[in-house]
Amino acid sequence: MDYWFSEMHTPNIKLGFRIKREIAHATSKFQDIHLFETYDYGKLLVIDGTVQTTTRDEFIYHEMIVHPPMFTHPNPKKILIIGGGDGGAAREVLKHEPREVHVVEIDEKVVEICKKYLPEISSSYNDPRVHLHIENGKEFIRREGNFDVIIVDSTDPVGPAADLFREDFYEDMKKALKKDGVISQQCGTPFYHPEEFSQVKKELEKVFEYVKIYIAYIPTYPSGMWAFAMASDMPIERRRKLNFATKYYNDEIYYSSMSLPNFVKKYCED
Amino acid sequence: MDYWFSEMHTPNIKLGFRIKREIAHATSKFQDIHLFETYDYGKLLVIDGTVQTTTRDEFIYHEMIVHPPMFTHPNPKKILIIGGGDGGAAREVLKHEPREVHVVEIDEKVVEICKKYLPEISSSYNDPRVHLHIENGKEFIRREGNFDVIIVDSTDPVGPAADLFREDFYEDMKKALKKDGVISQQCGTPFYHPEEFSQVKKELEKVFEYVKIYIAYIPTYPSGMWAFAMASDMPIERRRKLNFATKYYNDEIYYSSMSLPNFVKKYCED
Numbered sequence: 001m002d003y004w005f006s007e008m009h010t011p012n013i014k015l016g017f018r019i020k021r022e023i024a025h026a027t028s029k030f031q032d033i034h035l036f037e038t039y040d041y042g043k044l045l046v047i048d049g050t051v052q053t054t055t056r057d058e059f060i061y062h063e064m065i066v067h068p069p070m071f072t073h074p075n076p077k078k079i080l081i082i083g084g085g086d087g088g089a090a091r092e093v094l095k096h097e098p099r100e101v102h103v104v105e106i107d108e109k110v111v112e113i114c115k116k117y118l119p120e121i122s123s124s125y126n127d128p129r130v131h132l133h134i135e136n137g138k139e140f141i142r143r144e145g146n147f148d149v150i151i152v153d154s155t156d157p158v159g160p161a162a163d164l165f166r167e168d169f170y171e172d173m174k175k176a177l178k179k180d181g182v183i184s185q186q187c188g189t190p191f192y193h194p195e196e197f198s199q200v201k202k203e204l205e206k207v208f209e210y211v212k213i214y215i216a217y218i219p220t221y222p223s224g225m226w227a228f229a230m231a232s233d234m235p236i237e238r239r240r241k242l243n244f245a246t247k248y249y250n251d252e253i254y255y256s257s258m259s260l261p262n263f264v265k266k267y268c269e270d
Numbered sequence: 271m272d273y274w275f276s277e278m279h280t281p282n283i284k285l286g287f288r289i290k291r292e293i294a295h296a297t298s299k300f301q302d303i304h305l306f307e308t309y310d311y312g313k314l315l316v317i318d319g320t321v322q323t324t325t326r327d328e329f330i331y332h333e334m335i336v337h338p339p340m341f342t343h344p345n346p347k348k349i350l351i352i353g354g355g356d357g358g359a360a361r362e363v364l365k366h367e368p369r370e371v372h373v374v375e376i377d378e379k380v381v382e383i384c385k386k387y388l389p390e391i392s393s394s395y396n397d398p399r400v401h402l403h404i405e406n407g408k409e410f411i412r413r414e415g416n417f418d419v420i421i422v423d424s425t426d427p428v429g430p431a432a433d434l435f436r437e438d439f440y441e442d443m444k445k446a447l448k449k450d451g452v453i454s455q456q457c458g459t460p461f462y463h464p465e466e467f468s469q470v471k472k473e474l475e476k477v478f479e480y481v482k483i484y485i486a487y488i489p490t491y492p493s494g495m496w497a498f499a500m501a502s503d504m505p506i507e508r509r510r511k512l513n514f515a516t517k518y519y520n521d522e523i524y525y526s527s528m529s530l531p532n533f534v535k536k537y538c539e540d
Contacts, residue, residue: 224494
């Protein structure tokens, strides 16, 4: 049978995955969640028609949203992940031997499906240092604090995550950070949506002294070029060396991922 | 009307472009050539079902196959492009003010279509320093010599370009280069075909003292991560600074494009 899932990257561009079967499907009060088994990319998690992660290339996204901010901090012990319900960011954070990791995911259904069907990614939930909170990250962050690193691993700035891309949220995030704290946030593809990352950069700069955009190759995301932001009141530099195995990140990539093509730089300056 | 061209990146992954119309179609003695007008990517050149170039993102490929080797050479004056029938590599080479540029394209039909319908890319043919030779690059290179830089801008190592990825061709190429000469070659996607670039690297290392793999983001190529090789008997370093406008390449990218993710590095070492 010829069974395909295609994500529309724009109304005129689509990436298709040949599917073996649907593993799970749930409609939560927030979103529509599918888990497929594909031929080439292992398991594929789709939310509202958008590829979230595949077991073949998730290592890139999860390493790159986690290791740059974690290696910027001299000694990260208390970590907050907003979103990240699949557990992949928490898995990477654990490699830094933190004291506690808080995952604040708004949608219980995402966690349920990932715990049941994506153990490769979600096994971090079995670690006693990982604390799961089913809650809106915006509310959690107003109540809790003293974090060394905050990682915003959310869906795109449309839908339930829209509030996580605004100045008032960044203000709350800064209050929840220790003085030398660092944050990272995924901010879309500079190729199709340069306005997204440049807006994130602008808003972060209102709140934090140092902001850096960095990019990574993610084959299953639109255009394959994905942007992240780091922000801190400390200069953004690599303060520790890699001391565990990785598949994408390394000490050179910390800096080379900040080396942006001119067409991307242009949007940073505008 | 819903009219799509899809490239099969693998039998199980495809990238689809919504098409406005077919601009041209020709079958040469070497290959099947289509030129489409798309909604999102401008004009799209397809050879044997494989995306060659689009007017929206061709700048990335052409800048990145040309500028790294050209800026490695202290004073590149006589340049050879093998393949590159669309004229895009020649256009970028001209920005370095060379004395002569030879484009050796095996398929006259490709040049014809590009000259007629892709002036944005092929206008370099109007420059008197650009000399077009309709010939097999393998034969041309045995006859001609004294090049400062040779750029192998061919299709993939299946089909008519297969010979351009072998040691004996690299030997001929070395003979056709001056002592301080530099070459570059496109060598596929490390994500889907790591064996291609690692094979290129191995073969080049039999012939040249210094070989470097570097990568660039190309949204319309499989996986979005594309590899190139540079080789020379001189150490590969940036010997000149960028002195004209670019959209992708810049002085930092010369080095950051050589900073490879661990899963790619692994294939360089094996």
